[in-house]
Amino acid sequence: MRKLDAIILVTVFAVSAVAFLIVNHYGGGGNAGRYAEIYVENKPAGTIDLREDRLVEVENADGYNLLEVKDGSIRMLEADCLSQTCVNTGAKSEGGSMIVCLPNRVVVKIVGAPEGVDIVAN
Amino acid sequence: MAYSLWYISLMKKQRGAAIFLCLCAILFLSACNESESGETAKHPPLSMTRDDLLGTVVTLTAYGDADEAALESAFRVIEDIDARMSANAESSEIFLLNRQSDGAKEDGFAVSRDIYDLTKRAAEISGLSAGAFDPALGGVTELWKANGEFASLPSEEEILSRIDAAHFQNILFLPGSRIAFAEPGVKLDLGGIAKGYACDKAVASLAKDGAKSALLDLGGNIYALGKKPGGSDWKVGIAVPYAGESGVACSIPVTDRAVVTSGGYQRFFEKDGQTYHHILDPATGYPAESDLLSATVIGRSSADADGFSTACFVLGRENGMALIESVPGYEAILIAKDERVYATPGIAGQIEILDERFRLEET
Numbered sequence: 052m053r054k055l056d057a058i059i060l061v062t063v064f065a066v067s068a069v070a071f072l073i074v075n076h077y078g079g080g081g082n083a084g085r086y087a088e089i090y091v092e093n094k095p096a097g098t099i100d101l102r103e104d105r106l107v108e109v110e111n112a113d114g115y116n117l118l119e120v121k122d123g124s125i126r127m128l129e130a131d132c133l134s135q136t137c138v139n140t141g142a143k144s145e146g147g148s149m150i151v152c153l154p155n156r157v158v159v160k161i162v163g164a165p166e167g168v169d170i171v172a173n
Numbered sequence: 174m175a176y177s178l179w180y181i182s183l184m185k186k187q188r189g190a191a192i193f194l195c196l197c198a199i200l201f202l203s204a205c206n207e208s209e210s211g212e213t214a215k216h217p218p219l220s221m222t223r224d225d226l227l228g229t230v231v232t233l234t235a236y237g238d239a240d241e242a243a244l245e246s247a248f249r250v251i252e253d254i255d256a257r258m259s260a261n262a263e264s265s266e267i268f269l270l271n272r273q274s275d276g277a278k279e280d281g282f283a284v285s286r287d288i289y290d291l292t293k294r295a296a297e298i299s300g301l302s303a304g305a306f307d308p309a310l311g312g313v314t315e316l317w318k319a320n321g322e323f324a325s326l327p328s329e330e331e332i333l334s335r336i337d338a339a340h341f342q343n344i345l346f347l348p349g350s351r352i353a354f355a356e357p358g359v360k361l362d363l364g365g366i367a368k369g370y371a372c373d374k375a376v377a378s379l380a381k382d383g384a385k386s387a388l389l390d391l392g393g394n395i396y397a398l399g400k401k402p403g404g405s406d407w408k409v410g411i412a413v414p415y416a417g418e419s420g421v422a423c424s425i426p427v428t429d430r431a432v433v434t435s436g437g438y439q440r441f442f443e444k445d446g447q448t449y450h451h452i453l454d455p456a457t458g459y460p461a462e463s464d465l466l467s468a469t470v471i472g473r474s475s476a477d478a479d480g481f482s483t484a485c486f487v488l489g490r491e492n493g494m495a496l497i498e499s500v501p502g503y504e505a506i507l508i509a510k511d512e513r514v515y516a517t518p519g520i521a522g523q524i525e526i527l528d529e530r531f532r533l534e535e536t
Contacts, residue, residue: 173393
């Protein structure tokens with residue numbers, strides 16, 4: 052009987068510990084920072100998996116943009132806009148961060164919120 | 174239930190282990206509970222983003238209690254304000270008012286009631302901040318713009334020719350919602366406060382349509398409406414105040430508050446090796462040079478927080494801090510160039526540093 056109790060104790064502890072770790076790890080928006088959503092003229096134009104390195108061209112009536120996905124982050128490699136604000140933004144990988152090319156109406160938004168906060172004042 | 178039965182059946186020796194087991198179970202259950210009460214479980218958040226308003230990107234997110242129609246109504250409110258208050262759009266009231274300002278009439282020009290009230294509030298904030306924020310700076314700000322974007326370096330002569338008229342005391346408020354200018358050449362620029370005003374109106378619209386829990390982001394101006402779905406405060410981060418970085422310097426818990434940050438890192442251009450950022454000092458007409466990297470103001474009204482954060486950034490740490498301490502209900506977090514973080518006493522205890530480069534200064 053004692054032995055059985057001990058086995059139950061150990062088993063239940065092990066299961067709850069593993070479950071706790073799983074919930075802790077994936078509980079808070081598990082996909083944060085893993086995908087980027089692209090919007091063109093306010094309309095969703097696709098989702099990019101940041102784990103696959105590649106180049107993504109965005110062409111519309113307002114202009115041309117070239118995005119680069121590399122090592123889990125994304126950046127505007129080229130844009131034919133005047134201000135180049137989007138290119139100067141640099142590489143982004145944190146959930147909630149954005150790359151914006153207002154003249155060409157292209158918005159890249161990384162899914163999720165940055166670690167530890169709900170939103171960022173900027 | 175099952176756990177307590179086991180507990181009874183156990184020998185005394187094993188009670189310690191049993192208590193440990195119960196604690197593990199509670200820990201596990203509470204972890205489950207937290208994820209269920211989190212943002213995604215009961216009501217998936219409803220979010221809409223637009224890039225064609227206020228010269229920036231606007232995202233509204235409602236966490237239950239508000240439907241798509243509520244978000245669309247809030248966007249229409251912002252649309253209306255943008256159309257009337259933009260300094261660039263040739264059909265806006267501000268544009269028309271400024272075009273007429275050279276031949277200043279004594280009886281002024283009739284404007285919408287809300288533009289009249291907002292301009293008056295902007296002038297009050299100018300008075301409180303010794304002119305560090307000034308809605309009459311339009312004649313100078315337009316010199317720095319090309320195609321509506323902050324991207325052009327004016328000559329010193331151009332700035333000097335306009336800086337004298339660009340003073341809030343030259344805006345006259347007449348009865349019947351009429352605005353007149355005391356001198357020719359005065360131009361209004363509500364850019365430093367219109368985003369905040371649009372935010373306040375969008376919050377009112379969402380609340381009217383039943384939203385109890387929502388986050389508004391108007392180009393980085395944040396408003397946290399109500400509490401998080403689980404009942405806790407929202408955690409709003411303050412961006413690392415360096416260009417090209419996307420991290421969070423520190424965070425604060427808020428409920429029903431606007432959080433507005435002004436910083437030289439947000440928008441700038443480079444010319445001949447020199448960097449020019451977009452927050453102009455009304456005293457010089459050139460980008461403000463203070464001891465701050467960014468100034469964040471927290472309060473009920475986003476319009477006021479917007480104006481005050483600009484004023485704080487221009488004033489610098491000491492005078493900026495004194496300004497916000499004199500305004501009831503408003504708090505400030507100022508990040509200085511030496512990476513020290515200064516906060517008003519009402520909020521200092523709630524700040525959590527998230528980037529170790531920045532150190533909270535005890536006050």
